[in-house]
Amino acid sequence: MTAQLLDGKATAAAIRQELAERVAKSTAITGRAPGLGTVLVGDDPGSHAYVGGKHRDCAQVGIASLRRELPADASQQQVEETIDELNADPACTGYIVQLPLPRHLDASAVLERMDPAKDADGLHPVNLGRLVLGVEAPLPCTPRGIVELLRRHDVPLTGARVCVIGRGVTVGRPIGLLLTRRSENATVTLCHTGTKGLAWHVREADIVVAAAGSPGLITKDMLRPGAAVLDVGITRTDRGLVGDIHPDAAQVAGWLAPMPGGVGPMTRAMLLTHVVEAAERNANAV
Numbered sequence: 706m707t708a709q710l711l712d713g714k715a716t717a718a719a720i721r722q723e724l725a726e727r728v729a730k731s732t733a734i735t736g737r738a739p740g741l742g743t744v745l746v747g748d749d750p751g752s753h754a755y756v757g758g759k760h761r762d763c764a765q766v767g768i769a770s771l772r773r774e775l776p777a778d779a780s781q782q783q784v785e786e787t788i789d790e791l792n793a794d795p796a797c798t799g800y801i802v803q804l805p806l807p808r809h810l811d812a813s814a815v816l817e818r819m820d821p822a823k824d825a826d827g828l829h830p831v832n833l834g835r836l837v838l839g840v841e842a843p844l845p846c847t848p849r850g851i852v853e854l855l856r857r858h859d860v861p862l863t864g865a866r867v868c869v870i871g872r873g874v875t876v877g878r879p880i881g882l883l884l885t886r887r888s889e890n891a892t893v894t895l896c897h898t899g900t901k902g903l904a905w906h907v908r909e910a911d912i913v914v915a916a917a918g919s920p921g922l923i924t925k926d927m928l929r930p931g932a933a934v935l936d937v938g939i940t941r942t943d944r945g946l947v948g949d950i951h952p953d954a955a956q957v958a959g960w961l962a963p964m965p966g967g968v969g970p971m972t973r974a975m976l977l978t979h980v981v982e983a984a985e986r987n988a989n990a991v
């Protein structure tokens with residue numbers, strides 16, 4: 706067997722087309738295109754590349770770009786002033802603070818200073834709290850992108866056994882909250898570096914979400930034949946970008962979201978979706 710493709714690249718392109726129509730409508734009502742702000746501190750080439758990709762996506766769907774770039778030695782106060790400015794700017798519909806921030810900065814204090822209504826990443830503590838409570842809010846982009854990718858490929862979620870590997874705040878920690886909502890109704894096991902018998906947990910799963918940042922961690926012998934496998938890991942090596950799923954896994958999996966071309970483009974599409982949803986809320990208030 707060779708796995709069917711969970712094609713994040715094509716799915717994200719389809720979502721961008723849908724969003725372009727919605728942007729045109731909300732812009733007609735409010736008289737202003739939605740704007741995505743990005744706050745980028747320092748000169749990490751990876752971060753610059755990611756932020757560049759987000760603004761390319763914006764241009765495609767008619768969202769304006771508000772780029773804020775600060776030097777690697779920017780002070781906490783400088784970063785917080787940038788946050789205050791975006792909170793107050795009516796041209797900024799939603800924004801993100803590109804993570805990680807340089808180590809001398811207090812990232813939690815920066816995130817908490819954001820207006821939760823402008824949180825395009827769904828990572829503001831108020832919005833994460835709303836996710837726990839089941840109150841509507843922008844969702845973390847990668848988990849929402851994963852659910853959307855599975856839905857659009859008709860991978861069944863109700864009753865599915867999902868094994869998540871990794872407990873990071875952007876993916877592993879929140880995805881269980883999405884997938885165990887009544888509307889998704891999956892059963893989720895969260896594995897991490899302290900897990901005993903990882904292979905056993907993975908083999909039980911109908912859906913495997915690998916978000917550990919450990920290259921080639923999930924091998925074909927660990928998988929239940931036919932499982933849907935999603936690669937969320939990205940590690941930069943001298944061989945280029947390497948995911949958490951070993952390439953051989955495609956021989957056993959029923960579905961595969963590869964890296965690149967799987968979850969990454971979906972994450973970006975969900976970021977745009979949050980900006981459009983915020984713009985539509987603004988248009989409804991007109």
Ligand SMILES: Nc1nc(=O)c2c([nH]1)NC[C@@H]1CN(c3ccc(C(=O)N[C@@H](CCC(=O)O)C(=O)O)cc3)C=[N+]21
Nearest residue numbers: 755801802803804805826964965966967969970972973
């Ligand atoms: N506040 C914040 N929000 C984020 O969402 C955020 C962040 N900080 N910091 C870094 C991580 C990483 N991340 C990626 C998003 C898309 C791709 C993506 O589109 N990847 C392409 C390949 C890109 C390439 O070739 O470099 C793909 O998988 O096909 C990758 C990584 C978002 N992050």
